[in-house]
Amino acid sequence: MDLAAAKVIGAGLAAIGVGMAATGVGNVFGSFLQGALRNPAAADGQQGRLFIGFAAAELLGLIAFAVAMIILYAV
């Protein structure tokens, strides 16, 4: 396999990670909503934690994206 083809395949594989992060972010917000609907009074106080969880889950997807970009343009 020549390098150009391998690069594109590698970048595509790295994009799987972005999809996994989408699952993670959806899980964060979905679980928050589940909890918030059971106890709406406590929901507002947990908004900071919601965004911390969101940031952590999102970061891994963004890292996967950065890896794809590095494979495509920098290697």
Place this chain on the structure above:
Amino acid sequence: MAAESKIDPMHQFQIDALGGGVLDGTPFIFTNSALWMLIVFGAILLFMWGGMKRELIPGRWQAAAEMLTGFASGLAIGNIGPEGKKYVPWIFTVFTFILFSNFMGMMPFGVFEAAHPFTVTSQFSITGVLAIISFSIVLIVGFWKHGFKFFGLFVPHGTPLPLLPLIVPIEMISFLVRPFSLALRLFVAMIAGHILVDVFGYFIVNGINAGTPMGYFVATLSFVFIAGVNALELLVCAIQAYVFALLTSLYINDAVHLH
């Protein structure tokens, strides 16, 4: 058939020299990044000046400015506690700077070729410096307040003694990676959004240039998609600014209170 324009989404992040530099014999070059930083600074200045009239009954503008400052101080005091008042200036600075530069990058000035906006926060050097300043505040405050007890940050409460050789390196790595993750999150989120919008913008242009029914179909679909993605991007701009300020205040809280 019209010539197809090549899809080149990375072009918008290119830094161009606008003046100064080698010709003047100085190493300092005025780039488009610097220009847009000045524009962002001017916009923040304008917004705050207009809102700081100190009227007894605030008008709309003053209410907006007070909302912004109140949000930043609420973030700092809510996460750090009463001592957080000292750190409000920095939290407010990062939040407004990131928010305004993210929004400036989204502005549709690009319809005039020369005024194509440059997203300041799409460069790792900019977000990296912001993250390093935040991290420096954490280190300075931590060592200033606690001395060498600050290393207790690496030992969570109630850790069993046999686990210490495992926990301490893990905590240390997670501490050291903080500025990196802080900077990476912001700049990659900005780059990803702009690339997405740019690629679909090329789809519209190439679809119309192709002139076939399929081309028009793809162009229409891309246009609708872009409108949605732009709305999402505006949300992401605000969320990224919020997340940066939130994490900065949490890290400062760690330094102040040593969890």
